[in-house]
Amino acid sequence: MIGSRTPGWSRAELSYCSNVHPGDSLEAVQGVISQHLVAVRRQRELEYMASGLWLSANAARALCASESRLHRFAQGLDEQGIRLVTLNGFPYGQFHGEQVKTGVYRPDWSEPERLTYTLDLARILAHCLPREQRTGSISTLPLGYAPGWDTDRHHRALSALCDLAVALADLQDRCGRHIRVCLEMEPGCRLESTVQAITLFAQELPEVAARRGVPKEFIERYLGLCYDVCHQAVMFENASDALTEITRAGIPVGKIQISSALELANPDQQSGRERLGAFAEPRYLHQVRTRDQRRLLQGTMDLPEALADRTLPRHSPWRIHFHLPIQTALLADGELGTTQTAILDVLDHLSENPGMHPHLEVETYTWQVLPLSLRPSNDDGLHQGLGNELRWLEVEMDRRGLLRETTP
Template sequence: MRFRHPDGSLVHLAYCTNVHPAEDLDGVIAQLDGCSALVRKELDVPVLGVGLWLAYRLANQLANSPDALHRLRQALDRNGLEVVTLNGFPYAGFHDEVVGKKVYLPDWTHPERLHYTRDLVDVLAQLLPEDAAYGSISTLPLGWREPWSAEQDTRARAAISRLEMHLARTEETTGRRIRVAFEPEPGCVIEVVPQGAEWLAPYGAAGRIGLCLDTCHLAVQFEEPGTAFGVLERAGVPIVKSQVSAALHVTDPGDVEARRLLDEFAEPKFLHQTRELGGGAIDNLDAVAELSGAAPWRVHFHVPVHAAPRPPLSSTTDVLGDSLTRLVGGEHPRTLHLESETYTWSVLPSSPRDTQELAEGIAGELAWLRDRITALGLEEVK
């Protein structure tokens, strides 16, 4: 979906395909022909943006096989789909029975992470629409926080310097500008926006390396959007991309019904880092007994933005709304790429029964976001 900002900029909204399990070309094409096509039909839009997730083997195949890339492009074209952004966070196995901390491997100290991201750069440079100002790739915030040494930090910076050179060469040879966005996440080396601003500041001037602002993660850490945006501006770190998503909120952890409903979200597949207002922190929902329960909790569980959880649970759509206003509601947009990233549909207490229900849910989120974007003065491009 496309929107024209009052300043003339083209703002893109996509949904992230990491909600789908396919990791090979046939599977990805099938999901585009299936669920993605249904989402576009539900929304009745001429072009639907998809933020592709390509596992590392497929990314390498597409980067090195013109025939494979042509097949993917044909699938996108026949379904009225466009790609301006890729999710380069999960490397593979994102739909394993248990993902947990495996999603943070390989981290930015391993050469495999650099190779994978380079392949994604090469693929996106070929898929990017002609009128897109740039392409974006989100990636993990260096790695999980433990262990992380000064030597590892040095190795990560060396890898990112090589990545920056590859981005510059790509722009020179293809004329397409690709940017990579590091995504702060609870429990990682870059956990909060100020850490991201400090770590990424040396790359800000060139604009090829920046931050992916996930509004679910921002909310989980109880970060105030106004403060976070100010920190980034002062550091000169661009918001390359934003994942506009919502976290689970527990106003009163002592409420018996709230705890009963929260137990329904404690599933084993994904890590659900939980934070307590005032400083309490755990790495997964199964350890909530370690928190005091004396202040509100927020849980890293991406919940559908258009459908509130059952009371007394709620979601952080207020943080999302505030962030969205700051992202695209001003005189000029702070980013041109917005992505809905609710990858948890399959593990929700009431998950979709089939592809049609999933497509309706994804379309519902995008419609909710569309209403809020147009309310900020942007015009949907038909």
């Protein structure tokens, strides 16, 4: 059963995030489910499959406007063999526009629209969560984009998170479903490092909660972290060390997004930088990080800036926030690589810490903006690529004793 606390994960519990597919309206989301999620489920020969569904604010608002519509949506998921256990609540909308870039961070947690959207998602997930599932998770942005962030916005964001925790406690009282909202660290955002996340949960949030009369237990029970492997690899964090510190600080990890970043091992070589230029596409932000001679992080907010910046250190590898198919280790005749080993470190950590049982989802939303030589030409090719990612993950989990037979 999806959600069972039996050690390990069944194949049916492993899925991918649907933000790879365009779907801003409710009708488009229903098409994503029937045309893509079901196709991948059938390709994997599964009777049912968990889903990391992305619902835009428009789609979420439409679902919450009608109890009968929400009921039909849940019924449709069940009939198509899709189990809704986690939602991606990071992009608010238009995630597949011509140029998303920093727009993905708005509205942020200092703006009331973000709280409204997230509560809509919580209501939907509580309604659709399989009966045997203990907890549903929603990933969300790490407060907001760092440039321009100030003390006032920070206080408003933390106050909104406290209001969120209270609302999620009320939701559980009313319907018996436990929903946890998980902040997803990202380079260039207000929370980009594990140290910053721990400070938020250990000091800043409890202080604001106390001033607002919000029980500390609400923060601990209804908020947590989503650990995106790509993001923290770009930050040159050791995954096992980071997860150990997060756990030691008492912060729940509700979801891990299995993802891989782009890496240029030798940025001093012009041929490698030229190969890297093929990934400088106009839709998404591709933050770059490297380390200087003191091993301090340096970087730019987007790949074109890094390629044009002669002052960015070139003696140390560049890591780029460009999600790549997780089964890929090398590209461009070996001149480019990935941070795939960080995924293996995460799996090793889960194997060594059986008490951790987050939702796991592959998140490679960039299939349609890959260089043409790597990009699928049609839906069948995309489904095959998504299936290959999940098969690779299954093999690596099985090697570590993390995969179990599906419970009848």
